[in-house]
Amino acid sequence: MVADVGPVHDLLTAAARADGVAPLGEQAVAVIGREGVREFTVSSGDTVVGYANVTPAREGEPAMIELAVHPEHRRRGHGKRLLTTTLEHVPDSRRVWAHGNLPAAQALAASLGLTARRELLQLRRPLAGSELPSLTVPDDLVLRTYAGPSDDAEILRVNNVAFEWHPEQGGWSSDEITARTGADWFDPAGLFLVFDASDPHTLLGFHWTKVHPAEGDTPALGEVYIVGVDATAQGRGLGRLLTLAGLHHLQQRGLAEVELYVEGDNKAALNTYAKLGFTQFAIDVAYG
Numbered sequence: 001m002v003a004d005v006g007p008v009h010d011l012l013t014a015a016a017r018a019d020g021v022a023p024l025g026e027q028a029v030a031v032i033g034r035e036g037v038r039e040f041t042v043s044s045g046d047t048v049v050g051y052a053n054v055t056p057a058r059e060g061e062p063a064m065i066e067l068a069v070h071p072e073h074r075r076r077g078h079g080k081r082l083l084t085t086t087l088e089h090v091p092d093s094r095r096v097w098a099h100g101n102l103p104a105a106q107a108l109a110a111s112l113g114l115t116a117r118r119e120l121l122q123l124r125r126p127l128a129g130s131e132l133p134s135l136t137v138p139d140d141l142v143l144r145t146y147a148g149p150s151d152d153a154e155i156l157r158v159n160n161v162a163f164e165w166h167p168e169q170g171g172w173s174s175d176e177i178t179a180r181t182g183a184d185w186f187d188p189a190g191l192f193l194v195f196d197a198s199d200p201h202t203l204l205g206f207h208w209t210k211v212h213p214a215e216g217d218t219p220a221l222g223e224v225y226i227v228g229v230d231a232t233a234q235g236r237g238l239g240r241l242l243t244l245a246g247l248h249h250l251q252q253r254g255l256a257e258v259e260l261y262v263e264g265d266n267k268a269a270l271n272t273y274a275k276l277g278f279t280q281f282a283i284d285v286a287y288g
Contacts, residue, residue: 002041005033007048015068021100021282023068027168028053028097030179038089042069042082049073050082054090058171062093062288079108087112095286105285114287119264123278127222127247128256130277135244142200143245146191152177154203155193162205162228169226185210192245194238205229207242209250222250224260240272247276 002008009032015023022029031037031053042050052067065086069079083096095117098105109115137143156177163169180186190209195202210225224246229238250258259281262269 001035001037002033002039002051008032008041008051011048011051011070012068014070014072018071019100019102021102023099024053024066025097025099025168025284027055028064028066031055040067040082040086040089042078044073044078047073050078052082052086054086054094055168057093060165062095063090064168064286065090065094065096066099067096074104079104080111083108083112093288095288097284097286099284101283101285109287116285117288118286120284120286121262121264121270121280122259122282122284123262123273124257124259124281125277125279126257127251130251132247132251133244133276135241135248137241140197141204141238141241142195142197143241144193144195146181146188146193148188149181151193151203152181154201155206158203158206158230159226159228161231180208185212187211190246190249192242192249194242203230204233204236205238205242207246209246211250211253211255219256222253222255222258224258239269240276243272243276 012023012029032039038054038056040052041048048070050067050069050073052065055064055066057063065083067079067082067086069082087094087096096109096114098109152174156172156174159172159177160170164171181188187209190211192207192209193203194205196204206226206228207224208226210223212221212223214220224243227239227242227246229242247258260273260278261284262273264283
């Protein structure tokens with residue numbers, strides 16, 4: 001456990017600015033310094049120049065390692081030493097994320113005999129000056145926004161059914177929902193829920209949107225954060241309906257562009273998003 005999280009966050013901020021991509025995912029950042037988290041650091045004098053943490057393996061899924069090296073301290077072997085140490089402490093099933101799959105990350109993976117095992121694509125599409133397909137809700141469905149904590153149990157249920165297979169998104173507890181509804185970025189008007197008109201208490205699917213605020217010269221960016229559909233409701237076009245509802249919402253908020261993340265082998269989702277005008281912007285790769 002890292003006692004002082006400040007230097008770690010400073011390192012991550014510097015790496016993101018230098019690389020144009022955040023070195024750690026949202027889940028990995030959320031647990032920095034938390035009790036019980038496996039964390040590793042490399043220091044130069046009193047300065048933390050490298051950081052890694054491990055998301056534990058769960059049934060059927062490997063442990064996930066994420067790491068970063070301060071841009072001012074690269075090309076000195078810190079990354080290889082940090083990753084080698086982390087791998088030694090996670091000897092069994094594991095994967096190492098390379099967000100952006102930058103050349104240095106590819107070279108580090110190759111030097112340790114790691115190969116690409118999973119791809120996560122970042123897709124984007126413009127909203128400003130771009131016409132969206134019209135949003136039409138069928139008569140047998142009810143589409144509404146988040147009404148408060150009374151919706152949380154159904155969101156959690158659908159999330160864990162829809163993402164049972166997913167290493168990061170699956171297996172949530174109520175804490176994950178509460179953390180997000182309590183976050184500064186949360187907007188209840190941007191969380192869309194769809195129900196069958198004959199059963200308005202059983203959630204069929206949801207779309208959680210997110211807005212990343214402007215920072216310096218970088219404009220605000222919308223995100224299709226999570227789209228989850230109950231397995232029993234597949235084939236009804238709910239994924240497209242929910243995605244489109246969120247896109248209209250983000251466009252109405254004045255966002256110029258929107259991003260989303262999707263597994264590289266999720267052909268159905270990729271097809272849906274392509275039809276909605278999304279194209280590939282970046283790629284994250286898990287090596288193992």
